[in-house]
Amino acid sequence: MKITTLTPFQFRLATSVLYSILHEKKSPDEAFSIYFRKVNVCNREQALVTRVVGDIMRRLNYFLKLLDTTVDKTASAAGIDRLVHIWHVINNLHQTEGARTEPLNVAEIKLLNHELKKNKALVDGCPEWLETHGEYELGERWPAERRALAQAPKRFIRVNTLKTTREELIRTLLRSNVTSREVENVPSALEILTDASLFKMNAFSSGLFEQQDAGSQMIAPFLDVHPGMRIVDACAGSGGKTLHLAALSKGKGVIIAMDVAEWKLKNLKLRAKRAGAFNIETRLIDTSKVIKRLAGSADRLLLDVPCSGLGVLKRNPDIKWADTASRLSSLYAQQAEILENYSKILKVGGKLVYSTCSIMPVENELQIRNFLNRHPDEFKLEEACTVYPSETGFDGFYMARLARIS
Ligand SMILES: C[S@@+](CC[C@H](N)C(=O)[O-])C[C@H]1O[C@@H](n2cnc3c(N)ncnc32)[C@H](O)[C@@H]1O
Incomplete structure (x- = not known):
């Protein structure tokens, strides 16, 4: 998906979800479902906010290190706003204007980011215990897995062959403007390429598919x-x-x-x-x-x-x-x-x-x-x-x- 600067509304939504996860200790799924149910969000906005929150959560330690330059209180409401500003800076996007907190000093963040990037485990959002564990368990393989595990997940569904076939489901989804493609070596799987709210689709409520990772x-x-x-x-x-x-x-x-x-x-x-x-x-x-x-x-x-x-x-x-x-x-x-x-x-x-x-x-x-x-x-x-x-x-x-x- 193409990432863009969040609108003030999307910014508020992302920070509210993050607040709910970091402060109220809700699971990400719970926090998303509360906010996406509460407010009217279109599919693209939902995908963008999910992407921002996911990126920050996957590399929370890295974002917090970047935050340390400007404030010392990490997860206060203002701190969370700043995390989202930082997300914009490191993705080379303009910061959201009109957000509750002032935009950050971009030059300062970029300088620190340049330094932090030398620490690959940190950039991949890997806490120390996991780096030690991963290296011990997987040796030379670990850095590649650590990097892969820091990426945004793809969306996969499993075709319910009790009710349909893969080819038929591709066509059914397309009729609702949802594009999908087959997954090599996993005959039951489709990768979803559109920002669609899958659970709201008729094809889902009538049991044609389930969301499930291809692996x-x-x-x-x-x-x-x-x-x-x-x-x-x-x-x-x-x-x-x-x-x-x-x-x-x-x-x-x-x-x-x-x-x-x-x-x-x-x-x-x-x-x-x-x-x-x-x-x-x-x-x-x-x-x-x-x-x-x-x-x-x-x-x-x-x-x-x-x-x-x-x-x-x-x-x-x-x-x-x-x-x-x-x-x-x-x-x-x-x-x-x-x-x-x-x-x-x-x-x-x-x-x-x-x-x-x-x-x-x-x-x-x-x-x-x-x-x-x-x-x-x-x-x-x-x-x-x-x-x-x-x-x-x-x-x-x-x-x-x-x-x-x-
Ligand atoms: C990895 S999850 C299973 C996921 C599930 N198979 C699926 O595909 O969605 C492991 C499950 O084991 C259950 N569990 C924990 N202890 C168990 C036990 N002693 N006997 C059976 N199930 C147990 C947990 O409640 C959890 O649902």
Whole structure:
């Protein structure tokens, strides 16, 4: 998209959303939906404001360093106005006139920016803990991934093949002036090229598509499902991948979607209804018995485990500024526990996919290696794949498919 100087209205909107995220601790999604519902914003304005807020949130530490030249209070309302002014300066745009705060001293910001640009990790919006972690985990690969994760995400949708085809959906979208294009190697995906409010479209409410990153759309097909199978999606959340599994199984057989969060399963049911996916059953995991009862019953099992989210920083940059570092070791333990206990759900001869939205080997290859070391005669690795943002332009994911051999 072409970026331009914000109008005073767009400026106010961007600073309000930022205030809501930084001060009121709302998630970016929540903050956007509050403000975009409250005021009448056209699609282009919505896209521009999302871009500005996203850019600032992805590289918050860098923007705050630039802010230090002019004020010392970082996240005050005036400080937030200045962050948005800085966004204009570093994008070589005129600052918004008529904003509540005075425009900044451009020469001063540019001089400091020149100095700061020597620190590549800072320019990519990488906090120190993440730089250390990324270098340790990925070595020489890390700088390219760090850079890719600092970019604005592309918009992808997944075609619901229970209701339409990719070609048909391209035409349907075009009739509403939304341009899209196919994504190489991801047959279910379309990239959206127009600033459209997708959720307001009839095509969305009638279940023709779901918003889902193209990398994430590689996971359900990796499970090698066929119509008629008994599939368990054990960490289904609100069902992004469950719905994809339902489409791949052509609505035949059964998909048991489980999670520990009841509200997510309620959401999943609504989405399944919209998608016309009638072979999904939901089950809340409220005791360990729910898992034990399913022992040896599934042809296919998806374990899309809770993870750091370090592969999806483009879309969820707040992960960088939250207490993620201190939660990592308990996440690793949780992943290992889920893999250990839930893998028993699989039949002999069945297959499971372990997946994360992280590109860090400690949550991925290492978990699989440790698991296989504990179960050398029971499971074997068929295939594993990491989707790297630097190579694909997608979010980052890992998936490993294991077969149960005894
Ligand atoms: C990565 S998210 C799943 C996303 C989902 N598969 C999708 O495609 O939208 C991980 C999910 O695991 C759930 N979870 C956390 N602990 C769990 C547990 N012990 N058993 C099952 N699910 C769990 C979380 O509530 C969360 O919804």
